[in-house]
Amino acid sequence: MSSCSQKLVLDNGVTSLDDGALLTVSGVGFDYQSIPVLDNVDLSVNRGEFVALVGPSGCGKSTLLNLISGLLPPSTGSISANGIVDSPGRLGNVSYMQQRDLLLPWRTISENCQLGLELRNISADTSKALVQELAKSFGLSDVLEYMPSQLSGGMRQRAALMRTVLPDNHVLLLDEPFGALDAITRNVLQKWLLSVLTRTDKAVLLVTHDVEEAILLADRVVIMASDPGRIVAEVDVRLVGSNIESSFTSPAFVELRKNILALLERRGVSS
Numbered sequence: 001m002s003s004c005s006q007k008l009v010l011d012n013g014v015t016s017l018d019d020g021a022l023l024t025v026s027g028v029g030f031d032y033q034s035i036p037v038l039d040n041v042d043l044s045v046n047r048g049e050f051v052a053l054v055g056p057s058g059c060g061k062s063t064l065l066n067l068i069s070g071l072l073p074p075s076t077g078s079i080s081a082n083g084i085v086d087s088p089g090r091l092g093n094v095s096y097m098q099q100r101d102l103l104l105p106w107r108t109i110s111e112n113c114q115l116g117l118e119l120r121n122i123s124a125d126t127s128k129a130l131v132q133e134l135a136k137s138f139g140l141s142d143v144l145e146y147m148p149s150q151l152s153g154g155m156r157q158r159a160a161l162m163r164t165v166l167p168d169n170h171v172l173l174l175d176e177p178f179g180a181l182d183a184i185t186r187n188v189l190q191k192w193l194l195s196v197l198t199r200t201d202k203a204v205l206l207v208t209h210d211v212e213e214a215i216l217l218a219d220r221v222v223i224m225a226s227d228p229g230r231i232v233a234e235v236d237v238r239l240v241g242s243n244i245e246s247s248f249t250s251p252a253f254v255e256l257r258k259n260i261l262a263l264l265e266r267r268g269v270s271s
Helices: 061-069 109-113 124-135 153-165 183-197 211-217 251-266
Strands: 023-032 035-045 050-054 076-081 095-097 171-175 203-207 220-225 230-236
Touching: 023 061, 035 061, 035 076, 035 203, 035 230, 050 061, 050 211, 061 076, 061 171, 061 203, 095 153, 109 124, 109 153, 124 153, 153 171, 153 183, 183 211, 211 220, 211 251, 220 251, 230 251
Parallel strands: 050 203, 050 220, 095 171, 171 203
Antiparallel strands: 023 035, 023 076, 220 230
């Protein structure tokens, strides 16, 4: 996850692949009704690495996550997530948090969080104990028996993320997890997410439209363009230390933001 050093890399090509990566996307294309949506996408995420994916609406960011998760098969190329190559095999073995929290309204927060464990045929008693054990670090211990309608948007997002993390898959996909939240709640949850994920060795891929969020959370920012969707550059952003508030105004942060926005503009895309 993000560290205290910083290095800027502007790459006119694609992301280089790493043989030791937990997630590898190699030459992936996807067509919808004979229309190319993604073309020749190469991407890798290593163990313990956080990569953010930015690009314009409609460039195929969410489609790429659907392909990685196994919800869709690629038209060309290959995807390996923790060594699993076939699309049906990745279903359930890649953790995927989509844009909405998608909590089941008729189940308590505890029951919602147990869902992924239930699908793995883990007993109810064991699932409940695992939820209770993890709930403290997610700030949810006091609301496990609440219904989703009784929680704020921020708390629902925490519950959705805990449900995503609980199966303990090595690859974690996050699609605009805080996009629908107000700025204050979003900032609080960004800091909380950073503190939670820096204690794991998962490979994390985040889709976001927010360049500042990408710099704050990620080790690398990967930039996509559209028509068809493809990766056009990446930026190493390993700069954030323990004081997140000060990082927003630090010269390094400001310079990274300026360079990423310039790169987006130069490529004819906007985040």
